[in-house]
Amino acid sequence: xxxxxxxxxxxxxxxxxxxxxxxxxxxxxxxxxxxxxxxxxxxxxxxxxxxxxxxxxxxxxxxxxxxxxxxxxxxxxxxxxxxxxxxxxxxxxxxxxxxxxxxxxxxxxxxxxxxxxxxxxxxxxxxxxxxxxxxxxxxxxxxxxxxxxxxxxxxxxxxxxxxxxxxxxxxxxxxxxxxxxxxxxxxxxxxxxxxxxxxxxxxxxxxxxxxxxxxxxxxxxxxxxxxxxxxxxxxxxxxxxxxxxxxxxxxxxxxxxxxxxxxxxxxxxxxxxxxxxxxxxxxxxxxxxxxxxxxxxxxxxxxxxxxxxxxxxxxxxxxxxxxxxxxxxxxxxxxxxxxxxxxxxxxxxxxxxxxxxxxxxxxxxxxxxxxxxxxxxxxxxxxxxxxxxxxxxxxxxxx
Amino acid sequence: xxxxxxxxxxxxxxxxxxxxxxxxxxxxxxxxxxxxxxxxxxxxxxxxxxxxxxxxxxxxxxxxxxxxxxxxxxxxxxxxxxxxxxxxxxxxxxxxxxxxxxxxxxxxxxxxxxxxxxxxxxxxxxxxxxxxxxxxxxxxxxxxxxxxxxxxxxxxxxxxxxxxxxxxxxxxxxxxxxxxxxxxxxxxxxxxxxxxxxxxxxxxxxxxxxxxxxxxxxxxxxxxxxxxxxxxxxxxxxxxxxxxxxxxxxxxxxxxxxxxxxxxxxxxxxxxxxxxxxxxxxxxxxxxxxxxxxxxxxxxxxxxxxxxxxxxxxxxxxxxxxxxxxxxxxxxxxxxxxxxxxxxxxxxxxxxxxxxxxxxxxxxxx
Numbered sequence: 001x002x003x004x005x006x007x008x009x010x011x012x013x014x015x016x017x018x019x020x021x022x023x024x025x026x027x028x029x030x031x032x033x034x035x036x037x038x039x040x041x042x043x044x045x046x047x048x049x050x051x052x053x054x055x056x057x058x059x060x061x062x063x064x065x066x067x068x069x070x071x072x073x074x075x076x077x078x079x080x081x082x083x084x085x086x087x088x089x090x091x092x093x094x095x096x097x098x099x100x101x102x103x104x105x106x107x108x109x110x111x112x113x114x115x116x117x118x119x120x121x122x123x124x125x126x127x128x129x130x131x132x133x134x135x136x137x138x139x140x141x142x143x144x145x146x147x148x149x150x151x152x153x154x155x156x157x158x159x160x161x162x163x164x165x166x167x168x169x170x171x172x173x174x175x176x177x178x179x180x181x182x183x184x185x186x187x188x189x190x191x192x193x194x195x196x197x198x199x200x201x202x203x204x205x206x207x208x209x210x211x212x213x214x215x216x217x218x219x220x221x222x223x224x225x226x227x228x229x230x231x232x233x234x235x236x237x238x239x240x241x242x243x244x245x246x247x248x249x250x251x252x253x254x255x256x257x258x259x260x261x262x263x264x265x266x267x268x269x270x271x272x273x274x275x276x277x278x279x280x281x282x283x284x285x286x287x288x289x290x291x292x293x294x295x296x297x298x299x300x301x302x303x304x305x306x307x308x309x310x311x312x313x314x315x316x317x318x319x320x321x322x323x324x325x326x327x328x329x330x331x332x333x334x335x336x337x338x339x340x341x342x343x344x345x346x347x348x349x350x351x352x353x354x355x356x357x358x359x360x361x362x363x364x365x366x367x368x369x370x371x372x373x374x375x376x377x378x379x380x381x382x383x384x385x386x387x388x389x390x391x392x393x394x395x396x397x398x399x
Numbered sequence: 400x401x402x403x404x405x406x407x408x409x410x411x412x413x414x415x416x417x418x419x420x421x422x423x424x425x426x427x428x429x430x431x432x433x434x435x436x437x438x439x440x441x442x443x444x445x446x447x448x449x450x451x452x453x454x455x456x457x458x459x460x461x462x463x464x465x466x467x468x469x470x471x472x473x474x475x476x477x478x479x480x481x482x483x484x485x486x487x488x489x490x491x492x493x494x495x496x497x498x499x500x501x502x503x504x505x506x507x508x509x510x511x512x513x514x515x516x517x518x519x520x521x522x523x524x525x526x527x528x529x530x531x532x533x534x535x536x537x538x539x540x541x542x543x544x545x546x547x548x549x550x551x552x553x554x555x556x557x558x559x560x561x562x563x564x565x566x567x568x569x570x571x572x573x574x575x576x577x578x579x580x581x582x583x584x585x586x587x588x589x590x591x592x593x594x595x596x597x598x599x600x601x602x603x604x605x606x607x608x609x610x611x612x613x614x615x616x617x618x619x620x621x622x623x624x625x626x627x628x629x630x631x632x633x634x635x636x637x638x639x640x641x642x643x644x645x646x647x648x649x650x651x652x653x654x655x656x657x658x659x660x661x662x663x664x665x666x667x668x669x670x671x672x673x674x675x676x677x678x679x680x681x682x683x684x685x686x687x688x689x690x691x692x693x694x695x696x697x698x699x700x701x702x703x704x705x706x707x708x709x710x711x712x713x714x715x716x717x718x719x720x721x722x723x724x725x726x727x728x729x730x731x732x733x734x735x736x737x738x739x740x741x742x743x744x745x746x747x748x749x750x751x752x753x754x755x756x757x758x759x760x761x762x763x764x765x
Binding site for chain 1: 427428431435436438442586587589590593599600602604605607608611615619621623701706707718728731734736738741743746749
């Protein structure tokens with residue numbers, strides 16, 4: 001049936017009134033309120049239970065215990081600590097121990113991991129096979145077991161102090177850890193340090209100037225010898241002129257034990273060894289996949305432009321591989337730091353171990369575990385903020 | 400076309416030094432002075448390390464001994480330790496006469512895992528396989544039905560406990576992690592904040608702190624008079640931990656999906672949950688499977704931490720076996736034995752994950 005032409009054409013249907021409970025905004029708010037309510041209820045229930053329990057078991061609450069005398073000794077520490085010091089100081093000692101082993105571990109794991117990652121890509125069959133064997137073994141065995149293993153090897157298999165090994169002159173390795181020479185401090189060394197610092201600044205300025213000249217004229221920068229000269233000559237001259245004593249305190253055997261020099265405990269050594277060896281396996285895989293992740297065309301293009309192999313790697317391949325490598329490596333660094341908490345299993349006094357001891361002594365589980373978790377969380381967030389910043393800096397600038 | 404050469408000379412064979420064993424050696428071991436140097440160096444290293452190691456591991460080793468004195472007399476490894484203590488290492492303090500139950504239960508779990516590796520089972524059947532595997536395991540371990548004597552969880556131990564913590568951990572964490580991953584990508588700010596907070600909090604702290612929390616704080620959270628079993632407490636900590644890591648893996652899968660998928664689902668008039676259930680999750684989870692397997696490998700290794708809170712898993716059972724003064728000195732053999740067990744599981748799982756990555760990526764490109 002034809003409609004009469006005179007009738008105006010219908011444009012849109014009059015909007016049907018949408019029921020308010022079908023409005024997506026309203027539903028969103030309702031859903032959030034519901035979830036929030038449920039979470040709040042659960043939290044309230046747990047808090048209520050906890051308060052009742054704490055009261056019943058007569059456990060004190062609050063952080064006042066931090067100022068009390070800790071009453072336990074800590075085997076090794078960066079700052080001085082005695083049982084008469086407070087719990088707060090004990091926590092600081094634990095944190096410093098955690099940071100110490102993590103930082104050294106990160107450096108060692110990176111060096112070892114990069115070497116092994118490149119080794120897996122080597123055209124040398126033997127090297128590639130050995131590197132992949134390393135990766136397959138370290139990655140597939142729990143870290144805790146590796147720690148127990150190294151700790152046992154150090155404390156049981158190594159010779160006693162009397163027959164200690166000396167892998168390098170001055171370095172003493174035995175059941176009771178590693179001892180090594182340290183520089184004896186003397187006030188007259190300060191001018192030398194200042195001169196060294198100034199030389200470093202000069203070297204940086206020189207390098208910038210050479211790079212600028214290279215950009216402007218294309219002249220190859222002369223870097224190695226001049227920089228070596230800038231770094232070494234003034235310091236050597238100053239040393240000869242001032243005659244500041246540069247003596248090492250070398251561990252020496254005296255009746256029962258080695259004395260002098262610096263030392264690390266077997267616990268620290270085992271933890272450092274285990275963490276570095278374990279994490280290096282993961283970093284090796286990241287490095288390998290990062291280098292493989294740069295398209296082959298980049299290598300060919302740089303060869304076509306006439307770059308030498310070393311320059312190809314340094315200027316074309318590695319900068320691009322680094323973009324792939326950095327983010328997962330960051331999370332490996334974080335993992336290493338968190339894994340250092342396994343120290344408690346072999347008796348290295350890290351943060352977890354100190355928190356555990358304090359917990360057993362005071363009974364204030366919530367506070368001790370809370371402090372420990374808060375500290376780890378802050379370390380994690382700090383490292384990831386820094387790495388995000390670094391990552392942004394080296395990220396691809398798209399035009 | 401006619402040849403202008405009457406008697407074409409046959410092609411000369413390549414120089415001897417570039418084919419066969421010699422050629423292989425030249426291209427793979429001695430191409431250039433640097434590689435030759437490396438090869439010689441590493442061969443020397445191997446020659447120095449391997450023979451004494453083999454002597455210790457195999458040739459001078461004691462495989463059977465009536466007492467540890469025979470081991471002490473020998474120069475090699477004392478595998479007799481494993482022979483004497485393997486029941487304690489593998490099953491912990493589970494009643495000796497009933498140890499066929501953890502054995503069968505463990506095999507059920509392994510069979511369940513193997514069945515889940517088959518891609519034909521990646522559907523609703525997977526749910527039944529896991530339900531069956533886990534119930535067989537719990538009936539056998541716990542007992543109390545079908546005429547099996549009941550065994551307290553505090554006696555569970557060894558490899559079955561390790562496997563249980565890992566499998567239940569991943570299975571229970573899976574649904575939670577899907578919700579967390581969806582929540583993290585939701586545009587409702589409050590829900591997103593809650594999920595981000597949970598994930599970052601758990602990923603920012605070490606597992607051991609969660610285990611401590613579970614063993615010291617969980618009892619305080621419960622109403623007075625309710626006590627939770629130690630194994631369950633550790634299991635809860637592992638689930639909480641695994642959920643955060645799995646959520647990030649699944650979020651990676653979600654992020655890999657093109658926006659068009661969401662738009663197409665909107666165009667079809669599907670609501671949020673229907674979109675997720677029918678369009679998004681099936682694709683996202685498929686992308687996420689290889690990293691999920693990797694997360695599982697990590698979790699399997701991490702279950703060893705329960706030894707620190709005194710659960711008799713494979714690690715602590717081994718340490719208890721080493722507590723016997725007669726055998727105490729053979730710790731290296733003991734650790735090597737369980738390292739080997741962990742290694743087998745992890746190695747084959749990682750090979751499986753690599754295989755999946757290959758297979759799944761080709762089917763996606765096709």
